[in-house]
Amino acid sequence: MHHSRLAGFIIDCQDTPPDDAAAFWSRALGMASEGDDGHGYAVLDASARDLHIEVQRVDHASRVHLDIETDDQPAEVARLERLGARQVAKGARWVVMEAPTGQRFCIINARRPLAGAPGTNVWP
Numbered sequence: 001m002h003h004s005r006l007a008g009f010i011i012d013c014q015d016t017p018p019d020d021a022a023a024f025w026s027r028a029l030g031m032a033s034e035g036d037d038g039h040g041y042a043v044l045d046a047s048a049r050d051l052h053i054e055v056q057r058v059d060h061a062s063r064v065h066l067d068i069e070t071d072d073q074p075a076e077v078a079r080l081e082r083l084g085a086r087q088v089a090k091g092a093r094w095v096v097m098e099a100p101t102g103q104r105f106c107i108i109n110a111r112r113p114l115a116g117a118p119g120t121n122v123w124p
Contacts, residue, residue: 001122002072003114003121003123004076004123005114005117006119007051007066007067007068007110008051008052008054009051009066010053010064010065010067012058013056013058014061015057015059018036018042018054021055021057022035022042025044029046029053031046031053033045041054050118063104066105067105067106067107067108068105069111071110071114073109076107076123083100094108
């Protein structure tokens, strides 16, 4: 048995430093920017919504993707593959997947225990 839930959204900004992009998104979404986290992301304060929203600089076209967090990454990847998704890439902390409809999303390791957390699904 494992747990997963929508963690939040990542705003991918082509060739734009995260703090520069976060200046716009912070004002647009009404969420304070916590600035660059030292890993290439600018974090927006979405805690009132129990979400994690980051802005990152990327080499590919700008887009928004969602993150699904889990306490068992291999099990969650396998579950989604059974639903028709496919793995596209793997990083140190995430797996990039593509839905059958073409959208890309990431499966990330949970930042905190998920059992009993709001919005958490329990999978056999």
